[in-house]
Amino acid sequence: MIERTPEQHAEKMKKKQAAHDKIMATKTQEKGLLIVHTGKGKGKTTAALGMVVRAIGHGKKVGVVQFVKGAMTTGEKAVFDAFRDHVTFKPMGEGFTWNTQDKTRDIALAREAWEEVKRMIADPAYAMVLADELNIVLRYDYLPVDEVVAAVTDRDEMKHVIITGRNAPEALMEAADLVTEMTLIKHPFRSGVKAQAGIEY
């Protein structure tokens, strides 16, 4: 820590504020964002659902399609249930992959979930669409990446689309406006702690 006099500190902070204001003044464009949360760390779905909370708090309508079971937890569901008019929640990932052990059925399920995402993207009622864990089914080649990238690129320019899941395809990250990678530094599961209410679900 560099020691500064109160006057030096005030001067430095004043400059910082001015620099910040100057940058912000150049940010004038409003547009729908394509947002990708990827990486092996936690928080991809949680941060996406946090954005859903923000959007519904602004009175916007949000569509959520869950490609993998359990992405929307019982805890979140209880809260979103209080805002039923603002959130359409489609848990499409029941019984996926390692549960079904039936690849043909899994591909059909992925297709069905994806068609729902496309319907929501095309529906002007939705300001935001969250395709939760879509990256997982892309990783398994259950859906063509090209088709997904084309659909999310060719959306209404004010619509926000959020896609989560590890191993986001390169083409999707290239098309995105905002990509955040969640990196696992330390995880309590490694030391025998189980999933707990309010944390994992």
Added chain:
Amino acid sequence: MIERTPEQHAEKMKKKQAAHDKIMATKTQEKGLLIVHTGKGKGKTTAALGMVVRAIGHGKKVGVVQFVKGAMTTGEKAVFDAFRDHVTFKPMGEGFTWNTQDKTRDIALAREAWEEVKRMIADPAYAMVLADELNIVLRYDYLPVDEVVAAVTDRDEMKHVIITGRNAPEALMEAADLVTEMTLIKHPFRSGVKAQAGIEY
């Protein structure tokens, strides 16, 4: 993508399920977690507030102390207002640092916010305490890291504490159960897009 017959696929997925179940069976411990969200990427506060949503959805009580202005957005506030009995929200960071340009006052504000966090940690009514952007004031040396680490380490063993902000101190990460780093891969601000309702606030 490796091509497998449906039978090979079923066999592989069955093994995956069994391996997953075996690992989960060893996770039996329940305990309060010290969770740190750091890194330069987005989603640190959003994912923490997502955990707050989960916890209140389970009927738990959560305390949120905001060390830097604007961490709780108007969007989230509207949603949390519907769950007033479950969330105590203390926005302590009004007029911090580059706004005040008054270091002495900033340190006093940081102290006040921290004392509130300590009160909430000590209060059995709270199942979870979020010290949002606490890392920022630690980074500026407005609070002693040792004091913070000692207080969060010496808490009730079932209490969850979440601390967010870039540049988490090493000692805090060492004390934590779960550390996630949010890494910025791509950001729309760089291309002139302004902060938007439902995304940044």
